[in-house]
Amino acid sequence: MGQKGRDARLRQxxxxxxxxxxxxxxSPSTVSHAYSGRRAISAKTKERVFAAAEALGxxxxxxxxxxxxxxxxxxxxxxxxxFAATGAPETSETFNRLAxxxxxxxxxxxxxxxxxxxxxxxxxxAVPMDGCIVAxxxxxxxxxxxxxxxxxxxxxADPDPDRPALPWTVGVDYSTGMRAAFxxxxxxxxxRVWLLPGSEDNxxxxxxxxxxxxxxxxxxxxxxxxxxxxxxxxxxxxxxxxRLLADHGAPxxxxxxLSKTSGPVLRAVASAGLRVPQDLKLATLTDSSFSRTARxxxxxxxxxxxxxxxxxxxxxxxRLGGEAPPGGVVPVAPVLHARESTSx
Amino acid sequence: MGQKGRDARLRQxxxxxxxxxxxxxxSPSTVSHAYSGRRAISAKTKERVFAAAEALGxxxxxxxxxxxxxxxxxxxxxxxxxFAATGAPETSETFNRLAxxxxxxxxxxxxxxxxxxxxxxxxxxAVPMDGCIVAxxxxxxxxxxxxxxxxxxxxxADPDPDRPALPWTVGVDYSTGMRAAFxxxxxxxxxRVWLLPGSEDNxxxxxxxxxxxxxxxxxxxxxxxxxxxxxxxxxxxxxxxxRLLADHGAPxxxxxxLSKTSGPVLRAVASAGLRVPQDLKLATLTDSSFSRTARxxxxxxxxxxxxxxxxxxxxxxxRLGGEAPPGGVVPVAPVLHARESTSx
DNA sequence: CTGAAAGCGCTAACAG
DNA sequence: CTGTTAGCGCTTTCAG
Numbered sequence: 020m021g022q023k024g025r026d027a028r029l030r031q032x033x034x035x036x037x038x039x040x041x042x043x044x045x046s047p048s049t050v051s052h053a054y055s056g057r058r059a060i061s062a063k064t065k066e067r068v069f070a071a072a073e074a075l076g077x078x079x080x081x082x083x084x085x086x087x088x089x090x091x092x093x094x095x096x097x098x099x100x101x102f103a104a105t106g107a108p109e110t111s112e113t114f115n116r117l118a119x120x121x122x123x124x125x126x127x128x129x130x131x132x133x134x135x136x137x138x139x140x141x142x143x144x145a146v147p148m149d150g151c152i153v154a155x156x157x158x159x160x161x162x163x164x165x166x167x168x169x170x171x172x173x174x175x176a177d178p179d180p181d182r183p184a185l186p187w188t189v190g191v192d193y194s195t196g197m198r199a200a201f202x203x204x205x206x207x208x209x210x211r212v213w214l215l216p217g218s219e220d221n222x223x224x225x226x227x228x229x230x231x232x233x234x235x236x237x238x239x240x241x242x243x244x245x246x247x248x249x250x251x252x253x254x255x256x257x258x259x260x261x262r263l264l265a266d267h268g269a270p271x272x273x274x275x276x277l278s279k280t281s282g283p284v285l286r287a288v289a290s291a292g293l294r295v296p297q298d299l300k301l302a303t304l305t306d307s308s309f310s311r312t313a314r315x316x317x318x319x320x321x322x323x324x325x326x327x328x329x330x331x332x333x334x335x336x337x338r339l340g341g342e343a344p345p346g347g348v349v350p351v352a353p354v355l356h357a358r359e360s361t362s363x
Numbered sequence: 364m365g366q367k368g369r370d371a372r373l374r375q376x377x378x379x380x381x382x383x384x385x386x387x388x389x390s391p392s393t394v395s396h397a398y399s400g401r402r403a404i405s406a407k408t409k410e411r412v413f414a415a416a417e418a419l420g421x422x423x424x425x426x427x428x429x430x431x432x433x434x435x436x437x438x439x440x441x442x443x444x445x446f447a448a449t450g451a452p453e454t455s456e457t458f459n460r461l462a463x464x465x466x467x468x469x470x471x472x473x474x475x476x477x478x479x480x481x482x483x484x485x486x487x488x489a490v491p492m493d494g495c496i497v498a499x500x501x502x503x504x505x506x507x508x509x510x511x512x513x514x515x516x517x518x519x520a521d522p523d524p525d526r527p528a529l530p531w532t533v534g535v536d537y538s539t540g541m542r543a544a545f546x547x548x549x550x551x552x553x554x555r556v557w558l559l560p561g562s563e564d565n566x567x568x569x570x571x572x573x574x575x576x577x578x579x580x581x582x583x584x585x586x587x588x589x590x591x592x593x594x595x596x597x598x599x600x601x602x603x604x605x606r607l608l609a610d611h612g613a614p615x616x617x618x619x620x621l622s623k624t625s626g627p628v629l630r631a632v633a634s635a636g637l638r639v640p641q642d643l644k645l646a647t648l649t650d651s652s653f654s655r656t657a658r659x660x661x662x663x664x665x666x667x668x669x670x671x672x673x674x675x676x677x678x679x680x681x682r683l684g685g686e687a688p689p690g691g692v693v694p695v696a697p698v699l700h701a702r703e704s705t706s707x
Numbered sequence: 708c709t710g711a712a713a714g715c716g717c718t719a720a721c722a723g
Numbered sequence: 724c725t726g727t728t729a730g731c732g733c734t735t736t737c738a739g
Contacts, residue, residue: 033514033731033732035731035732035733036732036733036734037732045709045710046709046710046711047710047711047732047733047734048709048710048711048712048733048734048735049708049709049710051733051734051735052709052734052735055734057734057735058708058709059708060708060709061708061709064708064709076512076513078488078489078513079488079489079732079733080430080488080489080731080732080733081488081489081490081491082426082427082429082430082435082491082731082732082733083426083430083715083731083732083733083734084488084732084733084734085426085491085733086424086426086427086430086715086716086717086731086732086733086734087714087715087732087733087734087735088715088733088734089715091426091491092488093477093490098466098470111463112652114463114467115459115460115462115463115464116459118459118462118463118466119455119458119459119462119463120459122442122462122478123458125478125480126442126478126480129480129484130480131477131478131479131480131490132477132478133437133475133476133477133478134466134469134470134475134476134477134478135475136469136470136473136474136475137470140473145422145423145424145425146425146437146475147425147426147429147435147491168420169420169422170377282656282658307652308456308651308652308653308656309652309656312626312652312653312656312657313656314626314658377715377716379715379716379717380716380717380718381716389725389726390725390726390727391716391717391718391726391727392717392718392719392725392726392727392728393724393725393726395717395718395719396718396719396725399718401718401719402719402724402725403724404724404725405724405725408724408725423716423717424715424716424717426715426716426717427715427716427717427718427731428716428717428718429717430715430716430717430718430731430732430733431716431717431718431719431730431731432717432718432731433731
């Protein structure tokens with residue numbers, strides 16, 4: 020039974036602060052202070068304490084310590100399951116890249132990171148964490164309120180769509196980055212630049228349409244937009260792009276949202292007898308191995324998950340350190356990778 | 364100061380089990396048992412307790428709970444930094460995929476996962492975890508001994524190279540998978556099959572050489588092996604393969620270890636005027652977006668990090684559940700993805 | 708500079 | 724079925 024397992028693990032009785040104190044011939048509080056440095060301990064006493072601790076293989080019980088101090092020196096991470104659930108390769112690449120980056124950032128700072136299954140699922144007991152990063156929250160995400168109500172400070176990595184002005188938020192600066200992507204096409208007035216956004220209604224697709232429209236207006240270009248659903252298979256995507264090119268005539272440049280459609284788009288363009296970049300410039304609004312390894316390689320907007328991770332952890336440390344919240348969303352700059360598909 | 368931050372977070376006094384008990388007009392132990400179900404509580408009492416808890420926004424203090432029970436319902440994960448440190452894209456893809464898979468596996472089971480910076484770095488206080496997965500341990504990794512000495516059960520995800528027979532280990536079954544990769548080439552006796560392994564001395568490269576040699580012998584093939592260092596740039600790798608083809612004459616099939624060199628290998632082969640798969644079959648001993656999206660796509664051995672993750676978490680749950688250790692390394696089957704580069 | 712003792716919030720014996 | 728009570732191991736007053 021479970022009973023057996025517990026016994027097996029407690030076989031070796033825990034070495035407590037009392038054992039160390041006894042072995043070193045001092046009181047428990049002296050041992051505690053020797054480590055914490057919160058009061059002066061003579062050098063030789065410290066010596067004896069550490070030697071005894073070493074010999075006994077002592078390390079402080081994190082539970083007892085946290086119970087006393089109220090802190091766990093760990094931060095939590097909530098990742099919305101939609102990123103993990105769907106089997107789309109690009110989706111899991113995003114999930115893994117964000118989770119991995121936050122993990123690495125925490126390792127670097129020597130702070131513990133705990134993945135939280137789902138805080139709102141009433142589990143009786145909460146997860147020990149001093150604060151919690153909620154990555155890509157849902158609209159009006161109840162997790163945020165739940166955690167804050169229990170006194171756990173939250174940092175949002177990308178805003179809650181319904182509450183973009185929440186304090187303690189970091190977010191990718193889509194509009195600047197997307198603008199840069201359009202600029203990189205290097206097309207002059209009077210040219211035709213298509214946008215092929217995804218069909219899901221999220222901030223990223225919305226921004227793409229908005230920035231495209233604005234930029235076309237500023238540059239005196241006609242706007243042409245054709246949605247390319249996230250759920251299309253590669254072959255379906257290729258067929259759709261081929262049809263669009265046939266029906267509407269090829270534009271001078273084409274910007275698509277999902278980099279996973281790099282291959283299909285390239286093949287459709289090639290089938291139409293167009294060369295990239297000579298006849299048609301190409302750019303995509305997210306970066307992945309698909310755009311990097313395509314031939315020709317595709318100019319892409321790297322959404323900079325690493326930067327988002329780093330900024331989120333940094334903001335959390337500030338918040339836990341008692342600083343005042345920043346004036347607005349802390350912007351994370353996406354990075355444009357100019358590649359062969361937009362070279363002159 | 365830190366003082367300020369602490370106060371800010373403790374602004375809202377913690378709701379304890381006593382508060383709930385008082386509000387519901389019962390004793391603290393009744394509240395405890397209402398949740399844990401470790402003794403029978405009348406339906407209406409439970410009702411009152413939960414209502415009171417809900418109203419007060421109660422959830423149990425994880426520190427106090429863990430201190431009492433000795434368990435934290437979390438498992439730890441130690442990932443060796445070499446995977447994160449080097450900037451190689453394939454390396455970080457591996458790191459992220461493994462970390463992400465373990466995270467997802469834990470989310471699925473509703474168990475907490477804590478990334479452990481480095482347990483052996485004497486931090487005075489340990490990290491709260493019921494057990495710890497050490498992924499890709501170093502040879503004679505001291506982390507394993509350190510944790511076990513402190514009574515924290517360890518599961519190795521891929522063996523400690525110096526101690527492959529440690530109990531509670533899961534490992535990728537390289538040899539079976541690699542054998543399958545060679546078989547997939549579909550070449551007959553008397554043909555020439557090159558192996559281009561990496562130059563690092565790790566289990567994976569060692570196995571590749573061993574399996575290749577054995578298979579060549581079994582199939583009456585000449586063995587030709589040329590190392591392709593992990594540190595080469597794409598252009599350097601392409602140049603090296605081109606030179607090898609020129610110097611030694613093209614083989615009938617070529618197996619390379621690192622899938623990130625898919626592009627370079629393909630280009631070198633094309634430069635030599637060879638068509639894949641008609642003139643030359645190709646396979647790689649690890650899978651990634653590079654082999655998947657190449658044209659033609661490359662037959663690759665997917666090392667199945669997801670499977671490794673899942674098996675490791677599963678084994679940990681068994682160990683924590685008090686089961687006896689399995690008889691040997693729990694094998695995880697890598698998956699061969701046959702693609703265009705080996706089609707007939 | 709050091710020791711003694713209180714108590715963090717919870718669970719698990721004991722008692723009914 | 725429910726209440727009372729004794730600690731889990733640590734930090735932190737309070738005394739010296």
